Amino acid sequence: MWSVVAPLPLASSRSRRPGASATVRRNYHGLDLAYFDRLRALSTQRGTLLCVGLDPDPERIEGGAAGALRHCQEVVRQTEEHVCCFKPNSAFWEQYGPDGWSALMELRDAAPNTPFLFDAKRGDMGNTMRTYARAVFETLAMDAATVHAYMGTDSLREFTAFEDRGVYIVCRSSNPGATDLQHLVAQGMPLYQQVAALAAKVNEHRNVGLVVGATAPAEVAEVRRASDLPFLLPGVGAQGGDVEAAARAAWNGDPASCLVSSSRSVLYASSPAREAASLKAQINAATGVRA
């Protein structure tokens, strides 16, 4: 266990989104803590910064949506003690059609003690973004989500208005094409730093984080110098991200500062439990945390 440096402000968790309909919400397991406080508490309790992505591939898992659900339920069962978060990506459930959505809802209910971060990268305007937020936080009862910042602050605030949920804004992605737009220099800094600045602006409820790819440790370090927000670091494993360099660059002592996500390398390991335990240890060693 490490020592928790960030306080756990319980008060904010009571003030949910004004006007949110209680009748539409269902099966939400958030209990009394806001997302980032739950993440900090669970990360500390389980001694891990690992997040496992739940992205079923029909070319590797037989049996359609039902097969995907069974496979992911087993991965959840094997890895839950080694993670502080699960991250289903919307695309992989959407590909199964309506059955995929049903399976995802069942999967979410199978692990009520661990937050679910819905990697959906939604980004739209006004009433549409509000509807996405309801779909993610009410219909699917997710604890956190990823979003795009391109539409600006009014768009982002439709998600951050759900004060007890977490909102990770895509800042510097983990793919090669990240440099096409994200590295353009505007007003003296690369676009991804402009996005980080915008994220700080919409962090009124202290529920905002940044997505920064583990494949680019130099940019992780650069964004960390400019921002204290919690980071989600995808790109570990199949994408070849340097987990140790990225984790070292992201970690700032806050147990929520460095959520490292791996999907395929755990999901299709001969032993997901062993792979998750090994990743957990690797990340803890890099950040200097003793589990």
Next chain:
Amino acid sequence: MWSVVAPLPLASSRSRRPGASATVRRNYHGLDLAYFDRLRALSTQRGTLLCVGLDPDPERIEGGAAGALRHCQEVVRQTEEHVCCFKPNSAFWEQYGPDGWSALMELRDAAPNTPFLFDAKRGDMGNTMRTYARAVFETLAMDAATVHAYMGTDSLREFTAFEDRGVYIVCRSSNPGATDLQHLVAQGMPLYQQVAALAAKVNEHRNVGLVVGATAPAEVAEVRRASDLPFLLPGVGAQGGDVEAAARAAWNGDPASCLVSSSRSVLYASSPAREAASLKAQINAATGVRA
């Protein structure tokens, strides 16, 4: 009827995405024409540039997903002769959970003769973006979709690889927050112009368009000066976009150049048919087209 200025290249429609599994595709009504060619032909045949958004709101339509489906089926029935495209927005169907996805698939099958543009604004990397493309173009059998460019060319090409479908890239959105990032100047031009340039780069299969909000006619004109790509113009009606100024600025003689979309003003009109006919006439008058 106006005279069609753009050629209708039939050849490209045969070469679909390499490796796309024929068994997963279902109910696709594209027949032998690529999306933009169908749009041009239908727009010419019906004498209209109007697109109607199918975005059901549970606070205005009773009966859950089934009620939404019935309402939208009736709107489709009343307005189909006045439009060349229908545009369901993903958020509004996602909010109903699995039933919403079933309803959307049923709705799509109810109007096989008109292209469906799925307004989903997806944007992710590599294999995830490929999975989104399959979900949209195969599982949902949509003819076109909107996407975000933030992740760069490798991300966008996962969608444009479906050569017979249309891909509209969000360029300049219709909401107030559009100025937060999109108007940042990078390398001598606003970010939305950088996005337009990136869109031209991934237009190898001539299946790329741009989303440019009707609320900003000056920016529509500016992007049109820089780009010959087809435009989708949302923001008409409830959002208060200046339909005439925006349509005049977008129109360049190509029947696909100026697809004007309205959702709420038609969806909740006392007579959707009359509202659609009126919008159609207004757009045609602005562009100088005689229906």
